[in-house]
Amino acid sequence: MGTRTTPPPAFRQILRRDSIFEERVDDAYKSRHKLPEPTVCPQCKAVFHDGRWEWRQVPTGAHQEKCPACHRIHDQYPAGFVTLQGEFFAAHREEILHVVQNVEKRERAEHPLQRIMAIEEKDGETLITTTDIHLARGLGDAIHDAYQGDLEFHYNQGENLLRVHWMR
Numbered sequence: 298m299g300t301r302t303t304p305p306p307a308f309r310q311i312l313r314r315d316s317i318f319e320e321r322v323d324d325a326y327k328s329r330h331k332l333p334e335p336t337v338c339p340q341c342k343a344v345f346h347d348g349r350w351e352w353r354q355v356p357t358g359a360h361q362e363k364c365p366a367c368h369r370i371h372d373q374y375p376a377g378f379v380t381l382q383g384e385f386f387a388a389h390r391e392e393i394l395h396v397v398q399n400v401e402k403r404e405r406a407e408h409p410l411q412r413i414m415a416i417e418e419k420d421g422e423t424l425i426t427t428t429d430i431h432l433a434r435g436l437g438d439a440i441h442d443a444y445q446g447d448l449e450f451h452y453n454q455g456e457n458l459l460r461v462h463w464m465r
């Protein structure tokens with residue numbers, strides 16, 4: 298069985314009025330300013346409402362700004378990498394990728410920022426890139442739950458990046 302690690306949150310120290318406070322360092326693709334409500338993404342039509350991105354009817358006259366997922370896709374800068382490999386994977390590739398598509402569909406329905414960016418074949422393995430670290434983790438967990446095998450997570454705090462490796 299593979300290793301599972303839960304990363305601690307990233308923090309940096311700041312000086313404020315002669316005291317040191319810890320401030321969380323967030324994802325570079327999350328908005329640094331408060332978005333006006335409602336805001337709609339001009340590409341995917343997700344709506345920012347009540348502090349989160351949702352799939353809902355696009356209100357007339359809504360402010361337009363690209364959502365973090367569309368921004369990542371445009372920049373080709375994934376937050377998650379899922380690598381699938383092994384003889385078992387090669388023999389059951391279509392079935393396992395069907396599980397991947399179902400998990401992404403379910404997650405995306407509730408969380409518009411969780412999307413698969415690409416599925417690529419390279420050197421006998423499959424690489425899936427995602428717009429969100431939580432989706433990458435969910436894909437790895439779903440595959441592992443269904444097919445066992447070895448599952449590893451490698452989290453890079455400084456880049457808010459998760460690499461998942463599954464093999465069987």
